[in-house]
Amino acid sequence: MTTTRHAITASGLRKAYGAHVVLDGLDLAVAEGTVYALLGPNGAGKTTTVQILSTLSAADTGDIRVGGHDPVRDPRAVRAQIGVTGQFAAVDGKLTGEENLLLMADLHHLGKREGRRRTTELLERFGLTDAASKLPSAYSGGMRRRLDLAMTLVGEPRIIFLDEPTTGLDPRSRHAMWQIVRELVADGVTVFLSTQYLEEADQLADRIGVLNEGRLVAEGTADELKRLVPGGHVRLRFEDPAAYERATRALTGMTHDDEALTLQIPSDGSTRELKALLDWLEVESIEAERLTVHTPDLDDVFFALTTEPSGAPHSAEASAAQKATLR
Amino acid sequence: MSTFSYAVADSATMLRRNLKHAVRYPSMTIPVVAIPVVMLLLFVYVFGNALGAGVGPGAHGHYVDYVAPGIILMATTYGSISVAVSVCADMTEGIVNRFRTLSISRAAVLNGHVLGGVIQTLLSVVLVVGAALLTGFRPHATALDWLATAGLLTLVVVALTWLAAAMGLRAKTVEAASNAPFPLTFLPFLGSAIVPTDSMPTAVRWFAEYQPFTPITDTLRGLLMGTEIGNSGIIAVAWCLGLTVLGYFRARSAYDKA
Numbered sequence: 275m276t277t278t279r280h281a282i283t284a285s286g287l288r289k290a291y292g293a294h295v296v297l298d299g300l301d302l303a304v305a306e307g308t309v310y311a312l313l314g315p316n317g318a319g320k321t322t323t324v325q326i327l328s329t330l331s332a333a334d335t336g337d338i339r340v341g342g343h344d345p346v347r348d349p350r351a352v353r354a355q356i357g358v359t360g361q362f363a364a365v366d367g368k369l370t371g372e373e374n375l376l377l378m379a380d381l382h383h384l385g386k387r388e389g390r391r392r393t394t395e396l397l398e399r400f401g402l403t404d405a406a407s408k409l410p411s412a413y414s415g416g417m418r419r420r421l422d423l424a425m426t427l428v429g430e431p432r433i434i435f436l437d438e439p440t441t442g443l444d445p446r447s448r449h450a451m452w453q454i455v456r457e458l459v460a461d462g463v464t465v466f467l468s469t470q471y472l473e474e475a476d477q478l479a480d481r482i483g484v485l486n487e488g489r490l491v492a493e494g495t496a497d498e499l500k501r502l503v504p505g506g507h508v509r510l511r512f513e514d515p516a517a518y519e520r521a522t523r524a525l526t527g528m529t530h531d532d533e534a535l536t537l538q539i540p541s542d543g544s545t546r547e548l549k550a551l552l553d554w555l556e557v558e559s560i561e562a563e564r565l566t567v568h569t570p571d572l573d574d575v576f577f578a579l580t581t582e583p584s585g586a587p588h589s590a591e592a593s594a595a596q597k598a599t600l601r
Numbered sequence: 602m603s604t605f606s607y608a609v610a611d612s613a614t615m616l617r618r619n620l621k622h623a624v625r626y627p628s629m630t631i632p633v634v635a636i637p638v639v640m641l642l643l644f645v646y647v648f649g650n651a652l653g654a655g656v657g658p659g660a661h662g663h664y665v666d667y668v669a670p671g672i673i674l675m676a677t678t679y680g681s682i683s684v685a686v687s688v689c690a691d692m693t694e695g696i697v698n699r700f701r702t703l704s705i706s707r708a709a710v711l712n713g714h715v716l717g718g719v720i721q722t723l724l725s726v727v728l729v730v731g732a733a734l735l736t737g738f739r740p741h742a743t744a745l746d747w748l749a750t751a752g753l754l755t756l757v758v759v760a761l762t763w764l765a766a767a768m769g770l771r772a773k774t775v776e777a778a779s780n781a782p783f784p785l786t787f788l789p790f791l792g793s794a795i796v797p798t799d800s801m802p803t804a805v806r807w808f809a810e811y812q813p814f815t816p817i818t819d820t821l822r823g824l825l826m827g828t829e830i831g832n833s834g835i836i837a838v839a840w841c842l843g844l845t846v847l848g849y850f851r852a853r854s855a856y857d858k859a
Contacts, residue, residue: 350704364699365695366694367696373621377618380614
């Protein structure tokens with residue numbers, strides 16, 4: 275058995291602002307060199323968690339280790355290992371992109387030559403070389419975010435916090451950002467990511483914690499989370515109304531749509547179940563035009579496990595209905 | 602490098618950042634020079650005859666020689682508005698949160714602002730002194746007097762800049778930050794800057810005699826024009842040091858809390 279080294283651990287994290295409880299006993303463990311995504315709706319406590327772990331704010335109670343140090347007792351030791359990219363671009367709007375990076379190099383005491391070298395390298399890596407001498411006000415949202423992350427990387431941190439790194443970005447910039455995160459992880463960096471985008475967590479994270487009202491309501495890999503909720507099914511579509519009729523009469527436990535001539539049969543999507551279904555169609559000489567397999571996605575998990583800011587938890591059906599209206 | 606030399610290096614980095622801002626965006630610095638110069642022109646050329654007659658023989662005949670030290674001090678107070686605004690604007694940007702997550706001296710951000718503010722304000726003061734000389738201000742000060750003048754003005758500017766930094770940190774918006782130091786800019790008027798305090802109504806005179814700008818103005822006037830300083834010098838220095846300590850601790854506690 276190998277022991278996992280943890281870059282971040284937290285247990286019993288609590289934080290309240292007055293009577294408003296933001297974090298209500300949060301436990302986290304992030305293995306070194308992995309991506310952990312904290313997924314949750316607005317107001318779940320994601321940003322507060324990032325702030326506490328990155329020494330910006332202190333928890334009321336709870337035991338935390340980031341890079342082996344306590345952010346409250348030894349903030350400098352923690353700060354020496356982390357990089358933080360917050361929700362709102364933390365760049366100096368009155369300095370050019372290049373000056374922003376050189377400023378970070380100075381604050382990391384890199385020395386003139388090394389600072390220049392790393393600045394040039396990061397500008398190139400993040401596609402900002404042409405914009406190096408422009409002020410961030412002339413940048414697009416995606417460029418600002420890339421400059422922000424580049425500034426975080428000047429000090430070559432081993433642990434990176436990304437608080438909603440792609441909120442407000444267009445799909446192309448979002449994918450570019452994901453690619454950058456993947457490269458970081460390939461270099462062995464630990465990434466703690468907060469996001470409200472399920473796809474982002476699914477794409478990037480090794481483990482996902484679903485945060486709701488200050489508590490983790492589920493945690494695991496994307497696949498483990500998807501298994502938590504029902505919703506997997508096989509959909510059969512027919513061309514021939516007669517074949518549709520016969521299948522409808524023979525099969526039980528499914529839902530059907532007479533207009534579209536489709537059947538929806540609950541299934542876990544395993545090859546064994548699919549083979550049984552296809553064999554049955556063969557034996558009965560029923561020809562189905564098309565078969566599609568639907569596994570539950572993180573959307574199903576999200577809606578099943580999280581609540582509206584002031585509402586009751588959704589049942590599986592309610593979440594399905596909500597999704598139907600959203601699409 | 603030791604912790605101390607890192608703190609010095611980080612403060613120098615932040616100072617460079619703030620001076621770059623000031624050079625690139627002079628819109629806040631220009632009024633620090635322009636307003637006192639306009640005041641100087643108003644008081645010398647518009648009100649000068651009437652006020653000069655009221656000030657009397659202590660002014661060596663020329664009102665400009667009486668009012669110029671007061672106007673020079675006014676420039677130091679306008680500098681504080683610019684500092685409060687730039688500190689507050691910086692705090693509302695995400696960049697300061699980034700600085701907080703870096704392993705740098707926590708004082709560096711404020712040191713950079715205050716040092717930058719002191720340099721800017723002192724440069725403005727030099728320009729205002731130049732304008733006063735052009736309008737006929739004829740100080741009879743020795744080299745040593747000028748040196749002492751520079752020292753006193755530096756103490757005043759350091760005190761006002763730390764106070765302004767604290768105001769900027771405590772203000773919730775940039776607008777509030779630009780209003781907070783406003784009372785400071787009135788203090789020279791309610792002292793001996795424009796007219797001697799003994800010409801004022803009793804209540805105002807009582808305030809004028811005990812507020813910091815009166816001993817500061819009297820000391821400055823004494824150094825430049827050779828009038829009687831008495832114990833004003835010591836009181837002025839004590840005020841400056843006291844206000845610096847107050848401003849420093851208020852600023853540090855506000856920065857650590859934010």
